[in-house]
Amino acid sequence: ITAAGNVGVGTSSPQAKLDLRGHLVVDAGTDPILYTGTANSELNRYLQLINSPASPSASGLKTGGLLVADNYGFGNPGKNDLIVKGNTGMGLSNPASKLHLFGSANIVNPFLGLTIDQTVNANQNTNGYAMKVTTTTGGVTSTNFLINSFGNTGVGTASPAERLHVTQGGDYQLRLENTASGGGFWNIGQSDNSFASGGGSLLFVPNTTNSSSATVAFTTGGRVGIGTTAPSGAKLDVEDSSIGTAVYGRSTLGSGVFGESTNANGWGVYGRNAAGGYAVFAEGNAGQARDKGGFVKAMLYVSSGGNIHQCYNGMTGASATGISSPDGCGFHVTHDSIGVYNVSFGFTVTDRFYALTAEHEFQSCIPDCSEERNKGANYNFINDANTLQVLVFFPDQRLSLTNGAFMLVVY
Secondary structure (H helix, E strand, O other): OOOOOOEEEOOOOOOOOEEEOOOOOOOOOOOOOOOOOOOOOOOOOOOOOEOOOOOOOEOOOOOOOEEEOOOHHHOOOOOOOEEEOOOEEEOOOOOOOOEEEOOOOOOOOOOOOOOOOOOOOOOOOOOOEEEEEEEEEOOEEEEEEEEEOOOOEEEOOOOOOOOEEEOOOOOOOEEEEOOOOOOOEEEEEEOOOOOOOOOOEEEEEEOOOOHHHOOEEEEOOOOEEEOOOOOOOOOEEEOOOOOOOOOOOOOOOOOOOOOOOOOOOOOOOOOOOOOOOOOOOOOOOOOOOOOOOOOOOEEEEEOOOOOEEEEEEOOOOOEEEEEEEOEEOOEEEEEEEOOEEEEEOOOOOOOOOEEEEEOOEEEEEOOOEEEEEOOEEEEEEOOOOOEEEEEEEOOOOOOOEOOOOEEEEEO
16 A cells, blocks of 8 residues: 555555456455445446556457446346447447447448348258348237348348348339439339239339329239230230320331231231221331232233333332333333233232233224224233233234233232
8 A cells, every 4th residue: 555545456556546466356246336436316427448547548348248228127138148228329429229320431441331241051040030120019020121041131021032022911012213303103013902903913003002093014814904904805905095006116127016826817916996997007008928818919000101100019018100111119011012011020920819901092093083992901921920911902803912001900
């Protein structure tokens, strides 16, 4: 004991009121108590562990279990356990929640907030989770959020079956929203029987919670509805009541809309107008494969001199009017003798059907008159499968070939 009243245990030069050089054993027969004052009031003092009087930096503390509470009866932490009654702050002095993390990045180091690193070995129990958030209401506990041992994330479910598994009954499972000017929101969900649209569909509903306003619906039967929540007319059922066109196809390379049927009694594309209007309307030329029936393959109006005046090529879509040339729309007319015209189409025509008619003409007579004479036309196959020979004649005279205009349609 020094003259200053310092007591040294294990030292003759104590540097504080009690200077112990060695270990300290405190055995009160129960939980020992270390007081930080003697006043009969709340002193709000802290027990500090300091490195040394000469170098007063903070020292660490090792403990098997730790309770942080204003009442030590709050809990009894086991070894390796930490129990905190209030808020826990990491990186800040005024935590606003049960766990409040704070930090900032710099040029070199990023901010690393929370890391949960779980190890799941083969053949071990996988019923655990990396994170779980629950809510208890009226004595019933439900899972809000859970990441299981496999990394699957569940929202509204404690047993997520996929990477993201969202469960919600009686309402939508997802909302995508943009709050900026011009934005809005989409409600997306698997419907049940409480929905106005009925159950069993995946619905996409813009800017409302009314499921009857869904603009896109997918059924469990593989049908897709656009403008309807009950697609029934086809695999893709599009209903329009505001635009004027239910389906619009545009391509810069090929087909805007393509339909195919593998049934001999089916249709690749089927059109119907229940109001009596057009079932199919083409604002442009209509074409078809050369060896198929139904559409026109070629149409020509040829003058008596062998020039094409009008034409349409159903194989290429080419058309022309007001021309006067032996060539047009990919066709060529050869007129080398009276009443004989060889029409070359550029594709096989010997297996197609034809409609051929000659033009009715007025013909001059002597001395000063005119008379009407009918002309006839028929066709002939020659050795070229791409060419049809047309013969124009007077039907009232034998062997009377004559030059004459004609129209020819190939089906």
